[in-house]
Amino acid sequence: MRVIFKTLTLVNFKSLRDITVNFGERTDITGDNAIGKTSITEAIPWLLYGMDALGSKLDPTPITYEAEETKVSLLLEVDGKELMLGRSLKKNKTSYYVNDVPSKAGEFNEVVARLFDKDLFLSLYNPNYFPSMHWEKQRSMLLQYVTSPVNKEILKHMPDEQRKSLSALLKKHSLEDIKKIHAENKTNLDKKYIAAQSKTKTLKEQLDYISPTVALDSLKVEESQLLKQIKEIEKVTDSAGDINRRINTLNTRISSMLAERDQMKDDFQRLKDEEIQGSCRVCKQPLIEESLQSAELEKQERIKKFKENYNVHVKLRKELEEELAELEYIDVSEQLEKVRELEQEREPLLQEIRNHGQYEQLLSQVNLAQATENETLKSLNESIFILDCVKAFKAKEAELQAEKVQALFKTLSVRLFEEQKNGEMKNTFEIEMDKKPYRKLSLSEGIRAGLELRDVLSQQSELITPVFVDNAESITSFKQPSGQLIVSRVVAGQVLKIEGVEAE
Incomplete structure (x- = not known):
């Protein structure tokens, strides 16, 4: 879209009481300082947005004289169609006009918004406007006209191992998700690896402490002997x-049987002395002769059975x-002492053999x-590698995107990213000329840089607007x-002069 300014009319705008500017393909505004040159260029952004050429609030009312109303109107041509826009300020009340028809603020703003984006227009109209914006807004505006490199293009420029790893992962997750997954893995595995190292170290120290000094086979042979x-x-x-226990058993039994024998003798004597009673022991009735014989x-x-038992006992x-x-009792104290000595000699060998078992365990x-530690380290290194791949991917993406942006410029250089200490790429935006940042450029350098920048924006947005160059001297x-x-341009001692030159 091509926008052409045709006629600008100012009434009581700052120091200008009544002036009409007929624009040509080139319009030169010259004169001494403080005679209204800048007011002419500020009138257009005030008409469109109620602000000056740098986007700040602007009071257009006269300072050196009294005026009832301030009014600005602009006849412009948009792709061959004329449009008249007007704005007036009277007693702090703003009025709007579209093609000389009074309009509401919303209707007027909608007409302007359909023409072009405010920041884009002001950047094209005033080369100093774009650098005055916040760097994030500058960056966003410029990058909207440059397509970001696709994953396939970025991967193509990466080393084989990084490309293979990321290619597989990007089929399942986004780059940010891959980073989150492996950043969390790394945090967990860092702790796990430290714990695994500590455990391995502790076990190795224990292993060194009980490390056998004599070969197991040698110990077993000696212990076996x-x-x-x-x-x-x-x-x-x-x-x-067995013999000694038998002797003890026999002595005990014989002693017991001797005591039983003495008891039996007493019992036998009482049996012999027992008298046959003449009456029944139960009913007390006298026994007959036959009963007395039976009792005898x-x-x-009973005496006979007692003797038989006694004889068996004696036998x-x-x-x-x-x-x-x-x-015959056998004394084995020397042998037992020898066994004790051999057991004492054998115990250190058994302990060493047990140490071998503990050592093997x-x-x-x-x-x-160690295997767990190695596996944890392997997993940790894999996550570190993936995170490095993500950093490399972002760095290459930044590099390729910067190349695309840089290709738009001829003399300027643009810095879109800066690398942090941790290797991460951080968004930034810096316009440089001859390796000097824009903020350090001289006035003339700043004008040239601003013009090149606005031409890039114009070309990429396909919007052509008039451009105002202040301080051209x-x-x-x-x-x-x-x-x-x-x-x-400032021309000392000269009154305000406006010359519009048409293209040849």
């Missing part, structure tokens, strides 16, 4: 023990006494802990920008 000697002695002591026979039968006791007489734990020459050119 001692055990063999012990068992040989124990065969003797066990046999002797019964007593004799058994004599057999035991005969067995005891054939046995602990070694297994160390190997498992400070620059000897500059490239003709696209669109109408309005130039303001």
Whole structure:
């Protein structure tokens, strides 16, 4: 879209009482300081947006004289169609006009908004406006005309290993999600790896503490020999023990039987002395002769059985006494002492053998802990690698995007990103000329930089508007920008002069 200014009419606008400007392809505004050159260029943004050329609030009312109403109207041409816009301020009340028809503020603003975006128009109209915006807004405005590189394009410029890893992951997740997943993994695995290292170290220290000094086979041979000697002695002591225990058992039983014998003698004497009663022990009735004979026979039968039991008891006791007489107590104290000495000699060997078992068990734990540590480190390194891949991807994306943006400019350079200490790419925006940031450019350098920048915005947005160059006396020459050119120069001692030149 091409926007052309045709006629600007100012009535009581700041120091200008009544003036009409007929714009040409180039319009030169010259004169001494403080005679209204800048007021002419400020009238257009005030008409459209109620602000000055830098987007600040503007009071257009006269200062040096009294006026009832301030009015600005502009006849412009948009792609061959004329449009008259007007704004007036009377007693702090603003009135709007579209093609000389009074309009509401909303209707007027809608007409202007359909023509062009405010920030874009002011950036094209005044080369100093774009650098005055916040850097994030500058960046956003410029990047909206530059397509971001697609994943496939970025991956193509990355090393093989990084490209393979990210290509697979990007099929499932976005880059930001990949970063979140592996950032969390890294945090968890960092802690897990520290714990795994500590466990491995502790187990290794324990392993070193119980590390055997003698070979297990040698220990087993020596211990086996001692055990063999012990068992040989124990065969003797066990046999002797059986005999000695038998002797003790026999002595105990014989002693008990002797006591039983004495008791039996007493019992037998009482049985012999027992008298046959002439009456029944129960009913007390006198017994007949036949009953007395039966009682005597019964007593004799009891005496007989008692003697038989006594003889069996005596016979058994004599057999035991005969067995005891054939046995001889064996003293094994020397053998037991020898066994004790051998056991004392064997105990350190057994402890060393147990140490070997503990060592093998602990070694297994160390190997498992080391494997866990290695696996954790592997997983940690994988997440670190993926995070590095993400950083590399973003860095390459920034590089490719910067190249696309940089390709739009001829003399200026644009910085869109800056690398942080952690390798992350942070958004920024800086216009530079000859490696100097815009804020440090001289007035003439700033004008040239601003014109190149607004021409890039004009070309990318496909919007051509007039451009106003203030303080043109400070620059000897500059490239003709696209669109109408309005130039303001200070000429000492000269009255306000406006010359519109049409294109040849």
